[in-house]
Amino acid sequence: MKAEQSKQKLILRGIAASAGIAEGKVKIVSGAKDAATFPEGGILVAEMTEPSMVIMMNKASAIVTDKGGLTSHPAIVSRELGIPCVVATKTATRDLEDGMKIRIDGGTGEIYLI
Amino acid sequence: MLEPRYPKWIDNYAKAFHKAFSNMVPCSWGPVNAYAVFALLNGSGMSKIHQAIIKVKKQGKTIGEVAKCFPSPSSLRAAIYFTIVEYQSSKPKDKNKFKEVLEFLLDILRHLIKRDLFAYKSNIAHSELEIGKILTNIKWQSANPTIARDLGKFYNSLWSLVFALYRDFFPQDSHEIFGPYDASNKFGDGSILLVKYFPKIRSIELWPEMSRLKYSEVKIYQVYKNVEFSCEVVGMHSLYEGDLINGLRAYSVEADGKLVDTNEEIKELTDYFVQVAVEQSSAYDRMSKEELKKKVLEWLCYQYVDFFRLAEMDWRPTAKMIAAVKGKPVPDRFEMQTVPTYEQYVSNPEFEIYWLRDLYKK
Known part of the structure; x- marks a missing residue:
């Protein structure tokens, strides 16, 4: 376990909005136009979620946003979907890149590069 | 002074x-x-x-x-x-x-x-008598993690539709969560009932195109075990402690008072509301x-x-x-x-x- 964890680099922190751990590939989205290319199980990363992203949110294995609080849209939806969510990272859309493999801990608000 | x-x-x-x-x-x-x-x-x-x-x-x-x-x-x-x-x-x-x-x-x-x-932490609008009637009369379906996730997507589709119709300042007009209510009499110790209510979704007066929407309101009744619920000022600002997916014990869905009794129907409705939500979301791009x-x-x-x-x-x-x-x-x-x-x-x-x-x- 320790050897595994040492391979993971903590790259981002935010508010722990929905508990759980997920690993997957980042997909940065900004609106409905991204729905066609959003993969099943992808990690949705956005400045902030909005209703047009509903298709992607329903496919996501986790959600990460730059903005938001515990009762913001991504937080509420993630809890109902039972997927991890970290909000208010401030720089997720800048620091993460499409295809990056990350691990999200929605219980601590920590995001690791794996 | x-x-x-x-x-x-x-x-x-x-x-x-x-x-x-x-x-x-x-x-x-x-x-x-x-x-x-x-x-x-x-x-x-x-x-x-x-x-x-x-x-x-x-x-x-x-x-x-x-x-x-x-x-x-x-x-x-x-x-x-x-x-x-x-x-x-x-x-x-x-x-x-x-x-x-x-x-x-x-x-x-x-x-x-x-x-x-x-609503410092709860949204209690039903009497114990009313809750007793709900617990007794609702046609309950047994839940499992797959159904819990499907219901989460269904909830998200409705939430997205409401968000598209009412946006950020007024979604509570069409999105309410009542609870938590004690459901232990019917479902055992530690059970709570939540009623997730979406009234006024066919908001024709606001959006004439909503006349094509199949339903005016949807209710989702959910009983959880080992899950705590609270909310802040508006019921839809929900906060939970516990596992919503494995903690869901029973559910029932009504659309305009009519029971939605199969998981297939719930999935169909999810896809339907998703489509309307995405279309409606684009309305604001065209507005001055x-x-x-x-x-x-x-x-x-x-x-x-x-x-x-x-x-x-x-x-x-x-x-x-x-x-x-x-x-x-x-x-x-x-x-x-x-x-x-x-x-x-x-x-x-x-x-x-x-x-x-x-x-x-x-």
Whole structure:
């Protein structure tokens, strides 16, 4: 376990909005136009979620946003979907890149590069 | 020097709203800064509500009849908040009329809500008798993690539709969560019942294209075990402790009172509402700033749509309200990056509590 964890680099922190751990590939989205290319199980990363992203949110294995609080849209939806969510990272859309493999801990608000 | 006296409910209101705002990000709310729109009304919005109140009082309507016009108590809490915000910026301030409106709305809220009036942590609008009937009469389906996830997607599809129809300042008009209620009599120790309610989704008056929407309202009843629920000011600002996926024990879904009894139907409805939500979301891209300001006024009035009907009034914004905002600059977003401390919130004239106390100052 320790050897595994040492391979993971903590790259981002935010508010722990929905508990759980997920690993997957980042997909940065900004609106409905991204729905066609959003993969099943992808990690949705956005400045902030909005209703047009509903298709992607329903496919996501986790959600990460730059903005938001515990009762913001991504937080509420993630809890109902039972997927991890970290909000208010401030720089997720800048620091993460499409295809990056990350691990999200929605219980601590920590995001690791794996 | 003694603090001027004001009713105790104002402190309870302030604590509930400050706690709620601490978990929100108002600077992200759109599609336009509605606070700036309210600030332009100068009492014209309040006057319309006041007129309706006078009419229903003359008609001899009971508080029970009026309360039926507000399917979402959370919407009423928001309406009270927006009225105080309008008072804050009105010049001159017609204290008597504003107070009459606030007291009337509070009386309705007190009629609807059994305890925790401003939803500091719960949204209790059903009596024990009513909950007993729900637990007994609802056609319950057994849950499992797959169904729990499908229900999560179904909930998200409805939430997205409501968000697309009402946006950030008014979604509570069509999205309510009641609870937590004790369900242990039927489902064993540690069970809670939540009622997730989506009224007014076929909002034809706001969006004529919604006439094609198949349903007017949806209810999702969910019983959880080892899950704790709380909410903040509005029921849809839900917070949970525990595992919602493995903790779901039973559920039932109704669309316009009709049971949705298979998982396939729930998935079909999910896809359907998703499609409508995505289409509706694009409506704002086609709207000018003037149209967006007018939409804010429509949303503000739509909170009272059934109340205006009861008063035999046109629900739409008055000419005075429209003239108050027409041509006036309104920012896209509300500029508040951080939430003030509680002391700042209740004492600074920049926030509405100062003015609420002012309204009641003797």
